[in-house]
Amino acid sequence: MPKTSARLLALLSLLQARRDWPGTLLAERLDISLRTVRRDVDRLRELGYPIAAVKGPDGGYRLSAGTELPPLLFDDEQAVALIIALQIAATTPGDGLAEAAARALDTIRQVLPARLRHRVNALRVTAVEPPTTRPVAPVDGDVLLAISAAVHAHEVLRFDYASEGADKHPRRVEPHHVITWDGRWYLVAWDLDRDEWRIFRVDRIILRTPNGPRFTPRALPGGDVATYVIGRFRGSDDASGGWPCRGTVILDLPAATAALYTRDGVVEEFGPDRCRLTLGSWSWPSLAAAVARFDADIDVVGPDELTNAFAHLARRFTRTAAGSGTAAPASRVEPNG
Structure with missing residues (x-):
């Protein structure tokens, strides 16, 4: 024994x-x-x-879930993935979670077994943001959690909102989705006072408590949050974002983790450890490959062309793994189906 x-x-x-x-x-x-x-x-x-x-x-x-965080147990792959994600978060310029990520990184490194410590100590990842004319403001993790809780509970949020060059304005909204876009966090909500859909930057939200009453969620314009958000940010009615191919999947990853690797796409929460991702690309196989890089279980929401592209890549990878990459190619998957 x-x-x-x-x-x-x-x-x-x-x-x-x-x-x-x-x-x-x-x-x-x-x-x-x-x-x-x-x-x-x-x-x-x-x-x-x-x-x-x-x-x-x-x-x-x-x-089960408890009231305190007990010691956690990770296998080697989970520990390495956690170190990489924390290092990216800790070195992302202007990220309000960077300091907390750096502290978590130091804590985990101290308790890693020697066989893993030597490997991860050799890893130095730095997140480099593309040039931008607008500064990225930090986001409070507690605010993100509070907003996400209101989204899940369907409770009216009350907050002050500071727009650029303007005073704070009190808002009452029905929160529907917390998303990331181009490295920033946003809240998609129905503004009760202005009677319209709005997208609010989370770093400008100052919450008021308590929350308001529960509400019945409304249908978003375009049918889903990705279509609406891409249409708003791209200024396009069809919300294609300029890509000939666009698809949506469910990833077995927390939204915050997927957001670290997503710039030109929409990430939304889909449960404690899952998220909904919408991306565009120049062809269906390239879109499938872009999704596969997340190294997580994937459920395709649509369209069928994306599912077919995954099958196409699976056949190609199977031939390569078997050492027969020069075999006759499978039927070509064209960019638009």
């Missing part, structure tokens, strides 16, 4: 790998008795891990 500390880490790793674990299966995987599983679960609870008992014929356990 492994030592208690190693066994607890193994148990925690299993609990993080899937939602529910029958107690008998945990005992089998760890090669211990069911009684030892119960004792180890109690030890993890004492350390702050919110492990709930699951009712059922076999009983079981589930790692």
